Amino acid sequence: MAELTMVQALNLAMREAMAEDPNVLVMGEDVGKDGGVFRVTDGLQEEFGPDRCIDTPLAEAAIAGTAIGLTFRGFKPLIEFQFDGFSFQAFHHVEGHVRRFRNRTRGRYTCPMVIRMPYGGGIRALEHHSEAPEATYAHLAGLKVVLPSGPRNARALLRSAILSPDPVVFFEPKALYRAFREEVPDEPETLPIGKGQVARAGKDVTLISYAATLRATLDAAEELADEHDIDAEVLDLLSVSPIDEDLINESVRKTGRVVVVHEAPRHCGVGAEVVARIVEKSLLYLEAPIRRVTGYDTIIPFFANEKTWLPDAGKVVQATVETVNF
């Protein structure tokens, strides 16, 4: 067991996979010598050579587009977009090919690859460096969309994503990259993609979140317990496509009250899907409207004001208290 940051844990998962399978490639802008702008791929080029950990010219569409061709030849590319905001340069390949080839060719070509990118706000970065586009990708059938919330599940989920026969969009919450360390077992482990977890058991209300806002939500749960005598159950979705509908409904049927928390803008965000799944399956258990504590339907502000914009524990506490007292 070692105490690792999320960056180290992700690095470990890739190193393990590259050592096990010569078909695993890492590619992207500055992933090689530089080890990635967040150092997530640090040392991989040194260890596996420039043909396994590949620095590419500056073109996201070509990174994704050429990776598609590599999958046809049996490679498993782990591509990195340097920031969430630049994944859109490649959107037509992800939408138009990566998620479609299996269906289009009835399984002949399947595009198994991992599309990694730093995700979300909170690190005082420039415009286009703080986006949270998980709903955009979750709406695209054929992809799986994963968001870890800590070093240990990051390592396990990345391994699962690499082993997955399906393309996986893997969002790495950059606010958590170095936020804390966690014990990570020596042996590789996996986590099933599409399953969430109970991050904190409780009985009064269900708080549903994922990625970086899971931390704010857990903080809120402590504050709710300490100061409001509210025992919140906190769910960590870990994956938003597929989404763990059973986990959600099980908890909701117990508590009858729900707050959904994510940093992406609210309108047509994943929070809405969570609400819809609850209404479809557990409407009659609901004792209060479901509140969404999310990013606002604006552009996330340049960094001087981003903290105001992002969901935080205080916002979650307020919404939860109102939900419980409804």
Next chain:
Amino acid sequence: MAELTMVQALNLAMREAMAEDPNVLVMGEDVGKDGGVFRVTDGLQEEFGPDRCIDTPLAEAAIAGTAIGLTFRGFKPLIEFQFDGFSFQAFHHVEGHVRRFRNRTRGRYTCPMVIRMPYGGGIRALEHHSEAPEATYAHLAGLKVVLPSGPRNARALLRSAILSPDPVVFFEPKALYRAFREEVPDEPETLPIGKGQVARAGKDVTLISYAATLRATLDAAEELADEHDIDAEVLDLLSVSPIDEDLINESVRKTGRVVVVHEAPRHCGVGAEVVARIVEKSLLYLEAPIRRVTGYDTIIPFFANEKTWLPDAGKVVQATVETVNF
């Protein structure tokens, strides 16, 4: 008053705007001499010249990207993507600039433009020609997203979009392009963007839809009345960003039962947002779970099987009967 198809009505709206305002430009692939592959821009180049109705080289990103620059100089570009499925080639400009410039420059540059594209399935077209990506665009703050459902509201909404100081994504349901004619008044009219309409008044259940599936929904309402003695209210959203939350909740509070219908895939679709808005504002009025009759979470099949995939009146009827009998 003239009886027009939607294609003719849209053409009329553009012709009127181009005649009124020399800054209005039409641009896209084959929009000029050819009049567009659906003939929506027919005759505009002849009437206004090749500098007002502009055939572009084959590059969607450049169509959107150069249109941005044109707005800085006071032009109002109406750009056409030949099909919904190719709008993604330009996604980084729409996401990264069109919707952001106003905020980025605090109103100095504002990118007013209309992004037109044929929308949805049902015309036996090839792959990438039948997509329904309204949720993808609705999730992007800074855009308005409009979907007409008939010739008259198409002409009025397109005029409103052209007059709008904000960028508007304008989805033209291709299944409705020539499906029926409607009286369209001689004088230009507008419709407020962000407001829906009651397409059929009713009291037992609220069916919420827009674009081509509005027709299937209205057919379903007739069948429900005739064969099941259910009096359905049908709402036509017309816009999914902003979305007419008040209209929705007013109807839901009356009927207590809801079915949402759209052809886009279900997961993280606009239907989920509709459910969330209802739960936020009218939970205690709900008497049954809200059903979503939508495209499935798959790629829309090549055209031989697309009818099976698309929502139709029968699916709406079945879901509505179940909802009413819940």
Next chain:
Amino acid sequence: MPREAIELTNKLENLSILDQDGNVDEALEPKIADADLRKLYNVMLKTRRLDERCLMMQRQGRIGTYGPCKGQEATPLGFAYAMQAEDWFVPSYRELSAYVWRGWPLGKYLVWWGGNEYGSAVPEGVNDLPICVPIASQCQYAMGIAWASKLRQDDTVCVCFVGDGGTSQGDFHEAMNFATVYNVPLVMVVQNNHWAISLPRSKQTASPTFAQKAIAYGMDAMVIDGNDILSCVTAARESIKKARDGQGPQLIEATTYRIMMHTTADDPKKYRSEEEVAPWLKKDPLIRFETYLRNKKLLDDKIQKLMEEEIKKEIDEAIVFYENYKHDPYEFFEHMYQEMTPELAAQLAELKAYREGPAPEVSASNGNPQVSHA
């Protein structure tokens, strides 16, 4: 510190061997075995006939919108001929002759235009990609395929086709740049058929040739007569050999013409004159090739009649195959993921219940505490 010209190190060449009257430049004439010449002609003819039948079937409402390839049979065929079976072929959508050469069942082609994914379910063991609809996006996965050849150190080559319109897309540019940076065995063929739907070549780009776009990547390139099978074979052999030998990507501009409408949904009368088309009818690659073979005594009326009969039979059989193809109405759920997700399984059940009546357990599936169905 002078002001001086920079010499370009790359070269452009033009190649034409068999003219429109069937005259051959003997110095340049490629060596092709007689049997191969006949087979090439056979495939070109078969492509033409299948294309014509598709057009007819579209008019009869038996397939959907159809995009004909008439007059563009020579270039894909020349390249397919020069390729090895294990080489990779990445088409756009007018490369039927290459599919035919490489042994695709004709029925599959019909199924594609008939609107079923089976049409792009590439036969196992055939290193081809299906028709690609988003213009120029295929350039990028072709580059990835070629890159794999280099990374695997096998000696396969990837041949990719793109249209004149496709060269305007960023995808084309990025793929060419990657290809030259990594020096991969990619042969990129631009079929310049002078039109992109209604946009004439003159408005697609301001560069006098498409070939010279290679200079942007530090490459040599060639313009060839794309309606001349001999030029196509020669250029294909050379470029494929260079690519295989590690000399990196190759760019070929093949000059041809879209004789027909863009697709059956298109009406070229809206944007071009008969006079423009007329001279190109005389440049038909099939007629020219026929003349060449007749001059060489490799073809006569008898052989040709036999060929036509065999071809008709094969196409008839393909149509029978197509028209008897069983559509599975639920198959679109099956290939989204290797294993169907529970969510998709539930949606499949929903659809089945709708089409076939409710399955026994459906009424309880909703899971709400009180459930009462009519």
Next chain:
Amino acid sequence: MPREAIELTNKLENLSILDQDGNVDEALEPKIADADLRKLYNVMLKTRRLDERCLMMQRQGRIGTYGPCKGQEATPLGFAYAMQAEDWFVPSYRELSAYVWRGWPLGKYLVWWGGNEYGSAVPEGVNDLPICVPIASQCQYAMGIAWASKLRQDDTVCVCFVGDGGTSQGDFHEAMNFATVYNVPLVMVVQNNHWAISLPRSKQTASPTFAQKAIAYGMDAMVIDGNDILSCVTAARESIKKARDGQGPQLIEATTYRIMMHTTADDPKKYRSEEEVAPWLKKDPLIRFETYLRNKKLLDDKIQKLMEEEIKKEIDEAIVFYENYKHDPYEFFEHMYQEMTPELAAQLAELKAYREGPAPEVSASNGNPQVSHA
């Protein structure tokens, strides 16, 4: 039907006037009024000093991540100088010297790197665009701006900057293609500073020059010494004049070097050696220009000292402006649409209630029939 070379009609040129020791090629020396030369030097120096201060402020935590432009002052400045005020300037993000020349308040630049949108709220009446973060995307709106000049038949020109890395993006290619097809007054300047973060120029593209990418669009192009203000002014004057005269878009590759880290978040030691950087330090555009002016007796210690003092004062004031800049915590709601939508107004109310306590009517806003708040 021979096999023959195709002659390229476009020309590439190389231009260098003032060498790294301050020697000038007198035949090529551009005419620049003495006052202008001094002003140019002043702006170059001011840019250098502001850049240095930004770096220091970043280290002190007073601004965010900073991307220095040290060593790249000459090219943007040369072009800004040759532009008219009404011409349009579209930067990437290392073109501070042009902003300074064109009269941007220095404080705005600090506010940008300090993380507030006010930093890209272009001053009214200034035909500039703000810093552009998505690499090469600016090429396309620059093309649109230039197109507008042509459509409006005014005689403004648009000058756009992009990096060596940016040329790999599809956006660059599509913009250049559109620009040549429509023959618009666009001057595209590639600042080849030899690095794109950690990727050296040699791995960005296989073409020996960036200038030759112009051939793909049927354009002439030029490589200039981007650290030589005289070459920059000359190339700028020529290319801007050509563009203004209707000769269409122009491509200039300006050779320079990123002396510093990519941004303060970057550690160049990971990927390049001091030895590679060293010779470029000697090519510093500022020192070279200083030597030139001193040789011309337009600069001496006294003038320079005065300049430095004035510049320090102006920068100090800018920093005061920046540090007193009042952030409105709610402003991000205000510029999404011309009129705030009811939905955004509700979200704004939600945020205000959270930060400032509930407004009186909040408890009823939910609209559910029974509302009971704690």
